[in-house]
Amino acid sequence: MPQPLSGKDSQLFRQLVKQYEGKTYKKGLKTADQLLRSVPNHGDTQAMKALIMNSMGQGEEAFALAKVALKNDMKSHVCWHVYGLLYRSQKNYEEAIKAYKFALRLEPDQMNILRDLALLQMQIRDYAGYLDTRKKMLTARPLIRQNWTAVAIGHHLLGDYKSAERVLQSFEETLKQPPPKSDIENSEAILYKNVIIAESGETERALEHLDKVLRNTLDRTTALELRAEYLLKLGKKEEAEKAYRTLLDRNTERRAYYDGLEAALGLDRSDEGSIEKLMEIYDFYAGKSERFDAPRRIPLDFLKGDAFRTAADKYLQRMLQKGVPSTFNNVKALYAGVDKKATIEKLVLGYQSQNSMNGSADGDSATVSDRFQEAVLYFLAQHYNYHLSRDLSKAMEYIDKLIKMRPKSVDYHQTKARIWKHYGNTKKAAEVINQARELDLKDRYINTKCAKYQLRNNENDLALTTMSKFTRNEAVGGPLGDLHDMQCLWYLTEDGEAYLRRGNLGLALKRFSAVADVFDIWQEDQFDFHSFSLRKGQIRAYVDMLRWEDSLRAHPSFTRAGISAVKIYLRLAEEQNDKSSQKQSSDNAANDLERKKAEKKAKKELEKLQKAEAEKKAAAAKNNKAKTVDGEVKKEDTDPLGKKLLETKEPLEAALRFLKPMLEFSPKNVEAQNVGFEVHLRRKKYLLALACLNAVKAVDPENPVLHEQAVRFRQVVNELKDLAPQVSETIKSTFTIILEDADLKAYNSEWQQKHADSPAHLRSAYSVRYILDNSTKAECESDLKSLLDSPSMTAEQAMKGLEYLNQWKSDESTKKAYKEAAAQKWPEATIFA
Incomplete structure (x- = not known):
């Protein structure tokens, strides 16, 4: 039992709780100290003080005080609750859950503790525990709709669709009168129930339910989309056709609706007999408005031969006459077909020839407007810059003509910079894109592009200066600090790769770690939505978010930064091995000299960066003295140059922070599997290394890196004498790329002859x-x-x-x-x- 307080002290304690909830931490500390002078060993007050101290950044002191509070009052649910909250702030969810459960033993019906426990159980995806906790909350407060919805979510995520539906149905039956049509929470709950029925596999019943509730749903577009999907799935083609035509009347530019309509009509794009009917559909919707693009562009995907030439000619002339800058981007997907690429090139060259349209399919030779001619030249510049039709000299010729016509065009200068980039001349690319930026200093997009090109040219400081034009430079850490706060993944990744090319492994690893930190923050940020989404009734979006979070690190940005980070850790591991080896052959003397020179150069650059960082830090400290809010301390970066990251004694273990999520969520990424092999082979985890080899083999059996790694793996396992019998047997049965008794030199020669035309x-x-x-x-x-x-x-x-x-x-x-x-x-x- 909590220690009793006098009436005056009880009032002070309630005031203390309000001050914590209102984030007036300084006042809260004064109130807590006042209470503790009156009751020195009051555990609840000490716990609340610890909670305030933790919010002010004094984590260690807060934990120490919380432990004292528990010693003073082991049977106080408040002390255990606070102890759980402290663990939760450190993201130690398992220990926090233990503390919450102990608090609930003392106070089983305490709703705040039950709620916090449920939130953490959802955060760690303990669906069974979440369901049990939510049932207790529902029993305690059955009149609140979100308690019913939460129980339904628990059943749904556990795969018990019947129970989830039954819970939602039970709440609907408790309503004495139907909610108004404007009730968003009710509308979302109805659609959520329908989704549950559909996911259970009962499409027919889901359709029947949707037809009953369609008029009461506020999200009409989603309801109509679901209805069309159900009809198509059930084979009710005529009704599905009507449903998709209804959707197309609402949004004629949505490609998915055209796909659904084609399926409903039983039309196959690869069947020549269906082409005429397909064209009737697209001509019908194209005729509805001159502004519609999708019904004019989609036929180019399936038309062939003369029909394609005619349609492409019509489409290209329409777009180029209007001077649409994105015309090339609209059609470049067609370049996957060699014939279509050649046809488009011939048509556009015809438009450009002699300033007339004599290249058009219908032979029209009307005089071309200046806008049309300019659009044609721009199309050709992009066409010859594209990797499937690349001729950079021609691309440069066309873009130079355009710049003479319009010297102040940002788009033309940007395209010229892209051409230089493809030449491999990062210096000229950065110079030209900067000229484009100076043409429109208020354009955030071109400013961003300029910074990216400067980073590609390894100009880290200049790129940061460019980015500072649109950042909050008064923020803690200056422009770079704001880019971290804004979670600007592309900049952090490009900045890290530029430092890696310059040989500054510390700052490179610092940036890649910052990318990983952003993903940690995204995972942590979902915590707030566990309660918010229920409160607002946005259930379908909430479930979608949970499923998205479950595969969060499959994001390409994480993989890209992760691969580079793992490569750095591999280099660190190699350096440690080199330092630990006592023997050096005389043949490596020259290499050692070069290494020493490189180390000396890197040291000088590091000292320069340290000096610059110290100056920035001093300036920031001078400008940001008053930038704490009510005692909330801003975290200081104790390793701005990444030196501590480089000093890790176990780089291969540190690499697992990046490697494990990549191998789990991006198993088909060949490069991730390649670096995974390198890490696991050095860790002597041979089965894990073999799993990486087999993963690459499944995706790309002729991969060049796979060939190298397979030979090395065969060498290693053949030389090992102390392998466990189970491991050895598994390798024998699953490593089939190279046989155990194969002649590796002969195997390599055969492989070389097989791929004699491929440089890679x-x-x-x-x-x-x-x-x-x-x-x-x-x-x-x-x-x-x-x-x-x-x-x-x-x-x-x-x-x-x-x-x-x-x-x-x-x-x-x-x-x-x-x-x-x-x-x-x-x-x-x-x-x-």
């Missing part, structure tokens, strides 16, 4: 040759250089060659000769300069 595969073959026999180093270097003469070789692939030379620890003269040869073939690429 040949590089891997040379790498394997070097792995199997270090004495072939000179031959491998020579063959790698000769690959530059291959007609299918790209600048990006040539850059990969440099990575192999670094792996083989080639001397500087070899690398220099390789760069010079590459620079002759790609004179504009700055990487080879």
